[in-house]
Amino acid sequence: MVILIFFIVHWFGSLFFQTFFLHRYASHSMFTMSRFWERFFYVLTYLFQGSSFLNPRAYSIMHRMHHAFSDTERDPHSPKYFSSVFGLMINTKNVYMDLISNRIKPGENFAKNVVSWPALDRFADNWTPRILWGAIYTLFYVVFATEWWMFALLPIHFLMGPIHGAIVNWFGHKYGYRNFNDTHDHSQNTLFVDFLTMGELFQNNHHKFPSRANFATRFFEFDPTYPVIKLMHWMGIIKLKNNVN
Numbered sequence: 001m002v003i004l005i006f007f008i009v010h011w012f013g014s015l016f017f018q019t020f021f022l023h024r025y026a027s028h029s030m031f032t033m034s035r036f037w038e039r040f041f042y043v044l045t046y047l048f049q050g051s052s053f054l055n056p057r058a059y060s061i062m063h064r065m066h067h068a069f070s071d072t073e074r075d076p077h078s079p080k081y082f083s084s085v086f087g088l089m090i091n092t093k094n095v096y097m098d099l100i101s102n103r104i105k106p107g108e109n110f111a112k113n114v115v116s117w118p119a120l121d122r123f124a125d126n127w128t129p130r131i132l133w134g135a136i137y138t139l140f141y142v143v144f145a146t147e148w149w150m151f152a153l154l155p156i157h158f159l160m161g162p163i164h165g166a167i168v169n170w171f172g173h174k175y176g177y178r179n180f181n182d183t184h185d186h187s188q189n190t191l192f193v194d195f196l197t198m199g200e201l202f203q204n205n206h207h208k209f210p211s212r213a214n215f216a217t218r219f220f221e222f223d224p225t226y227p228v229i230k231l232m233h234w235m236g237i238i239k240l241k242n243n244v245n
């Protein structure tokens, strides 16, 4: 039971900060926030992603490339060009590493207004803290696991951020239904009620309206991150730019 709770908290916590902070804020600037809140959410993103922390600058540039070149050869992670999800993950990692080490020089459009905290990135994007996080997850399992098979879940904790990315990028451009056929890509809405990926699998809706904070567009679709964004807007923590429902 403790392991199940830990898994659920880590899965949804990591996912929430990926969609809320890295995707909707850092990559698409759907809302603004003060420097204090930006740093606050930056730290929370780090704490929840832990061993698989994704550098917000590299994430945003790569994601903007994904929108600009969606499902073409210049897309960092289109399932159209890979025979398996692992090939897609490896290529995504290679583009990410090239951005981190400046082997790819993004055009000005891609690097505009990127959110970055160089000191935290330098600390977090290293093997020592990543391995320490892995050791903490393992220790938690050693203390609380009641069945041997539970340890099979550990690799998911180690690679939580990239696994979420792979699920969204693979399924979201391969399987599902389309509300909008004029998006010039293969984006799909994979889950009609998207609890498991916090709204991220409404890829077709999102590619049609990339700056819209609500990823659901039809009456039977529900994006669980959007009410949280509305609440934060209402509380004055963030300010939605494009206040469409």
Ligand SMILES: [Zn+2]
Residues within 6 Å of the ligand: 066, 070, 172, 173, 187, 203, 207
């Ligand atoms: Zn996409």
Ligand SMILES: [Zn+2]
Residues within 6 Å of the ligand: 023, 027, 028, 063, 067, 206, 210
């Ligand atoms: Zn996007």
